Amino acid sequence: MSIQLNNPSLLQTQAFIDGQWCDADSGKTFAVVNPATGETIAQVADAGQAETLRAIEAAKAAMPAWKAEPAKVRAAILEKWHDLVMANQADLAKLMTLEQGKTLAESTGEVAYGASFIKWFAEESKRIYGDVLQGTPDRRGIVIKQPVGIVGAITPWNFPNAMITRKAAPALAVGCAMVLKPAAETPLSALALAELAKQAGLPAGLFNVVVGTDAPAIGGELTSNPDVKKVTFTGSTPVGKLLMKQCADTVKRTSMELGGNAPVIVFDDADLDAAVQGALVSKYRNSGQTCICSNRLIVQEGIYDAFVEKFTQAVNNFNFGNGLEDGSTHGPVITEKAMNDIHAKVESAVAQGATVVAGGKPKGGNGYFYEPTILTNVDSSMRVFREEIFGPVAPIFKFKTEQEAIEMANDTEFGLAAYFYSENLSRIWRVAESIDYGMVGVNETAISSEIIPFGGVKESGQGREGSKYGLDDYLEVKYICIGGINK
Numbered sequence: 349m350s351i352q353l354n355n356p357s358l359l360q361t362q363a364f365i366d367g368q369w370c371d372a373d374s375g376k377t378f379a380v381v382n383p384a385t386g387e388t389i390a391q392v393a394d395a396g397q398a399e400t401l402r403a404i405e406a407a408k409a410a411m412p413a414w415k416a417e418p419a420k421v422r423a424a425i426l427e428k429w430h431d432l433v434m435a436n437q438a439d440l441a442k443l444m445t446l447e448q449g450k451t452l453a454e455s456t457g458e459v460a461y462g463a464s465f466i467k468w469f470a471e472e473s474k475r476i477y478g479d480v481l482q483g484t485p486d487r488r489g490i491v492i493k494q495p496v497g498i499v500g501a502i503t504p505w506n507f508p509n510a511m512i513t514r515k516a517a518p519a520l521a522v523g524c525a526m527v528l529k530p531a532a533e534t535p536l537s538a539l540a541l542a543e544l545a546k547q548a549g550l551p552a553g554l555f556n557v558v559v560g561t562d563a564p565a566i567g568g569e570l571t572s573n574p575d576v577k578k579v580t581f582t583g584s585t586p587v588g589k590l591l592m593k594q595c596a597d598t599v600k601r602t603s604m605e606l607g608g609n610a611p612v613i614v615f616d617d618a619d620l621d622a623a624v625q626g627a628l629v630s631k632y633r634n635s636g637q638t639c640i641c642s643n644r645l646i647v648q649e650g651i652y653d654a655f656v657e658k659f660t661q662a663v664n665n666f667n668f669g670n671g672l673e674d675g676s677t678h679g680p681v682i683t684e685k686a687m688n689d690i691h692a693k694v695e696s697a698v699a700q701g702a703t704v705v706a707g708g709k710p711k712g713g714n715g716y717f718y719e720p721t722i723l724t725n726v727d728s729s730m731r732v733f734r735e736e737i738f739g740p741v742a743p744i745f746k747f748k749t750e751q752e753a754i755e756m757a758n759d760t761e762f763g764l765a766a767y768f769y770s771e772n773l774s775r776i777w778r779v780a781e782s783i784d785y786g787m788v789g790v791n792e793t794a795i796s797s798e799i800i801p802f803g804g805v806k807e808s809g810q811g812r813e814g815s816k817y818g819l820d821d822y823l824e825v826k827y828i829c830i831g832g833i834n835k
């Protein structure tokens with residue numbers, strides 16, 4: 349299949365190192381597959397450790413001049429990058445839908461969301477301030493902030509654009525250079541971003557993209573190379589833990605945005621329609637494949653039956669199909685393996701007594717489609733309670749008291765996002781303060797944007813992306829003591 353774009357320069361299939369497009373040293377390529385059809389849509393250079401090392405060396409050579417530029421010079425290039433991303437929004441969205449599966453509407457939205465981080469950090473980087481400390485008779489203390497150094501970034505396939513810009517924009521804005529390893533499932537979106545960065549005038553070596561299937565080889569170089577000062581990762585908790593261990597030998601800074609197990613708690617005093625709508629959006633966005641997707645719907649007994657009924661009606665109107673086609677409300681899941689993993693969790697719940705109210709199996713046919721699924725008669729011993737489902741499956745749990753809901757919400761090693769619906773202001777404060785999550789949506793599940801600090805607690809990670817706090821992840825604090833001032 350050939351990919352038709354308005355701007356053909358966006359279809360890149362080689363690694364991007366030191367401002368050049370290059371094949372893998374081995375000459376090997378790997379297939380990028382459209383999850384809606386199972387078809388191969390491109391062959392991409394299968395780069396590995398040696399190419400990663402070259403990218404790090406290019407970053408090392410490029411960073412000093414970039415770091416020395418005034419913030420507004422760096423910001424101007426990032427602003428141009430943002431404008432080019434938006435000017436090519438339709439092509440970038442098409443590429444994303446082809447390799448990731450999400451609907452064109454979702455891809456179009458993600459491109460704008462991704463671009464918003466570039467603009468935000470271009471603006472925010474001009475506002476990095478230090479401190480002057482209280483003096484002693486002959487000394488003064490000053491605190492300045494400096495770029496952390498070369499950043500290794502590893503990103504997942506579920507947001508092939510925004511998970512990259514959310515890391516690259518703050519890193520580049522403060523004067524760092526980056527070597528990025530995008531997910532092998534979705535390299536085309538990453539490479540298109542690199543092409544646009546090049547067109548925006550970003551100097552060679554500052555943003556390198558190493559595409560390849562040997563993640564341990566690429567990740568191994570990024571985490572062990574002493575010239576890399578920081579690793580930022582979005583992905584699963586097991587891989588995040590592994591990368592943190594690998595980073596320990598050279599004491600690198602890390603930012604980790606890992607798995608979630610988000611509850612949506614619906615209290616009896618909730619606005620039912622708002623709760624149903626919020627839960628639907630949060631559960632089925634990207635066909636359930638976001639780390640802040642609600643994983644567990646936890647509904648109070650007085651409103652439970654009404655909630656299940658309305659939620660089911662809405663789910664029965666979904667149309668899971670090829671994201672490029674009009675009328676598709678949701679796309680496939682990313683791979684056949686992902687589809688089988690989701691099904692295994694559903695089957696295990698059913699074996700333990702869960703009732704399937706909707707869906708419950710793969711759709712069949714070409715592509716990796718899983719039916720939008722609702723489970724009732726579920727409990728906290730089941731995998732669908734304990735594990736991240738990462739698919740269009742909504743288990744709906746029942747609770748009696750507020751305390752029980754808080755305990756259920758906190759009964760997980762994860763702590764990324766949580767949501768709850770209530771119209772009672774006292775309860776809103778109590779519950780928001782009692783649940784152990786980095787982000788809490790109250791009567792709202794669409795909580796993410798470039799202006800908010802995105803990140804988790806517990807085994808969901810560390811560090812924050814977006815907002816003014818997102819810059820700190822790429823800055824070191826340096827204390828300077830000036831002595832002898834009375835000489």
Ligand code: ADP
Nearest residue numbers: 502503504530531532563564567582583584587
């Ligand atoms: P998912 O299950 O969503 O694919 P992963 O954590 O496996 O989540 O993948 C997220 C990113 O981490 C991808 O870019 C993947 O290639 C990369 N990755 C997976 N394993 C490793 C590893 N051992 N070292 C470095 N990167 C890895």
